Amino acid sequence: MTTRSDIIDILKTIKYPGFSRDIVSFGIIKEIELNENNLNLVISIKSTNAKVADELEKLIINKLRLRKPKISTKISFEIEDIQTSAKTSSIKGINYIIAVASAKGGVGKSTVAINLASQLSKTMRVGFLDLDIYGPSLPLMVGDSSTPLLDQDKLIPIEKYDMKLMSFGFLNSGDSPAIWRGPMVSKLTNQFFDNVKWGDLDFLIIDLPPGTGDIQLTLSQKLALDGAVIVTTPQQIALEDVRKGTEMFRKVNVPILGIIENMSKLILRGKINSNLTFKNFKINSHIVEVNSDGEFELEYKVFDGPGGLSESNRIDVPMIGEIHLDPKLSRSIDNGLPYVLNYENSSITQEFEKIVSEILSKLKNE
Ligand SMILES: Nc1ncnc2c1ncn2[C@@H]1O[C@H](COP(=O)(O)OP(=O)(O)O)[C@@H](O)[C@H]1O
Ligand SMILES: [Mg+2]
Numbered sequence: 001m002t003t004r005s006d007i008i009d010i011l012k013t014i015k016y017p018g019f020s021r022d023i024v025s026f027g028i029i030k031e032i033e034l035n036e037n038n039l040n041l042v043i044s045i046k047s048t049n050a051k052v053a054d055e056l057e058k059l060i061i062n063k064l065r066l067r068k069p070k071i072s073t074k075i076s077f078e079i080e081d082i083q084t085s086a087k088t089s090s091i092k093g094i095n096y097i098i099a100v101a102s103a104k105g106g107v108g109k110s111t112v113a114i115n116l117a118s119q120l121s122k123t124m125r126v127g128f129l130d131l132d133i134y135g136p137s138l139p140l141m142v143g144d145s146s147t148p149l150l151d152q153d154k155l156i157p158i159e160k161y162d163m164k165l166m167s168f169g170f171l172n173s174g175d176s177p178a179i180w181r182g183p184m185v186s187k188l189t190n191q192f193f194d195n196v197k198w199g200d201l202d203f204l205i206i207d208l209p210p211g212t213g214d215i216q217l218t219l220s221q222k223l224a225l226d227g228a229v230i231v232t233t234p235q236q237i238a239l240e241d242v243r244k245g246t247e248m249f250r251k252v253n254v255p256i257l258g259i260i261e262n263m264s265k266l267i268l269r270g271k272i273n274s275n276l277t278f279k280n281f282k283i284n285s286h287i288v289e290v291n292s293d294g295e296f297e298l299e300y301k302v303f304d305g306p307g308g309l310s311e312s313n314r315i316d317v318p319m320i321g322e323i324h325l326d327p328k329l330s331r332s333i334d335n336g337l338p339y340v341l342n343y344e345n346s347s348i349t350q351e352f353e354k355i356v357s358e359i360l361s362k363l364k365n366e
Contacts, residue, residue: 002067004034010063017055018122019353020345030078037071039064044078052123053077093200094127096363098257099220099228101249103241105210108262109231110137111333112323116229116359117163117205118338119352124202127157127164131189131219132209136169143336145170154197161341166196190222212244220252227257227363229320229355234264235303246317257362258320260355266325268298318362321355323348 011032012024023029023043031042041060045052057075064071091097100113110132117128130138139145148155148170157164198204206223208216220228230245242259249256272278272294280289283298290296302325323329326348332339340349 002034002037002069002071004032007032007034007039010067011060014056014059014063016123017052017059018119019357020350021353023056037069039071039073041073041075042078043075053079091198091204094198094204095202096226097204097206097223098359099206099208099223099225099254100231101208101212101216101220101228101245102210102231103212103244105135107210107231107233108323109210110135110141110207111329112229112231112260112262113205113207114138114141114333114338115329115340115352116355117203118161119340119349119356120203120205121161121163125200126162127198127201127204128166128207129193129196129204130165130167130169130207131193132207133168133189134209136167137333138165138167138207139169141333141336141338147171151197154195156197161338164198164201166192168192189219193223212241212248217248217252220249220254225249225252225254227255227359229257229359230259230317231262232259233303234261234301242317243315246315255362256317257359258318258355260321260323261319262323263302263325264322266300266302268300269295270298271295318358320358321351323351 008024011029012022014023015021016023016026016028019026028043028045029041030044031040033040043053043056045056056077060075061073064073100109100116102109110130114128117126120126128138130136142158142160142165144158144160144165146158148158148166150156155166157166158170159165206225208219228245228249230242232242232245246256272290274294277292278290278294280287281296282288283300286298286300288296288298324347328343328346329339329348332342339346340352343349
């Protein structure tokens with residue numbers, strides 16, 4: 001005989017699609033009604049995306065199918081529309097527009113942005129707009145350089161990896177770097193922004209051009225952002241960069257959802273092939289412990305800044321994630337397959353999961 005607590009135990013073994021947390025601890029199970037072997041489940045999901053409901057239903061039915069005696073299961077979903085937060089973005093049909101910004105180029109803004117978008121796309125409808133006119137990297141990051149089609153003067157986004165994508169890079173193919181000046185950039189971006197047929201989206205993630213100057217300020221204002229995320233490296237976080245970024249967004253009343261520290265450290269794992277038993281060894285100032293099997297793990301701070309956390313406390317912006325340096329991350333950019341879609345169970349993907357839940361909970365409270 002199956003009891004209610006057996007059911008809970010079974011549900012605890014099921015992960016929410018795209019996350020490493022189980023569906024019970026996620027708090028989405030609203031009702032469990034068990035009469036003899038008839039089970040009635042009510043599940044509440046926030047996303048307006050039906051694909052999570054379908055997937056959850058399959059996962060649950062699959063698990064319960066093996067029970068003897070057989071449990072007849074009915075699952076109903078309560079879809080909590082995230083639009084009920086009363087906020088609507090400047091583009092009809094899009095719930096949240098979030099910018100990913102950095103004070104400097106080369107800190108991994110685009111890398112973080114595409115992985116954030118890809119992680120969100122596991123459970124929601126996501127668009128990605130690459131507004132980095134000087135270095136559009138979206139075509140490379142998703143391995144697609146098709147030219148968008150037009151529908152009544154509106155560009156139809158490229159669809160890949162279950163996301164809708166748009167970039168200057170799709171329009172301006174070729175290797176010539178854009179050398180447009182500020183006012184032209186703003187004008188062109190405005191037109192560009194208004195003329196994409198996004199359809200209904202839960203999130204539009206924008207890869208802003210690097211910097212905190214006039215272009216970025218105008219864009220942030222024009223785009224009516226619901227929030228911004230600032231990407232930095234540990235070295236630079238100590239400098240003026242994050243403060244400049246926060247000031248820029250505060251000027252235009254865009255809530256800063258958090259700072260993401262990229263390239264925070266390099267983790268090296270190895271094994272010593274020797275009969276000698278090392279207890280530890282030293283590399284620069286790092287003491288590396290070796291276990292009895294000769295294995296070691298070295299966490300190396302490539303940029304030895306004061307760390308994002310103290311700085312984030314000081315300027316009162318939460319640090320919502322730390323992404324370490326990993327050659328697989330840069331390779332995935334070159335291979336055109338976003339890391340979080342390829343390495344589902346890695347610690348970096350888990351960090352992106354955490355970033356997504358931080359962003360969702362911040363948006364709810366805005
Ligand atoms: N955490 C990381 N680990 C390894 N390589 C990274 C990481 N973050 C970024 N990179 C690499 O660093 C380079 C710059 O990243 P990119 O996202 O293009 O920066 P930005 O958009 O800020 O100019 C790219 O080659 C990218 O693959
Ligand atoms: Mg970039």
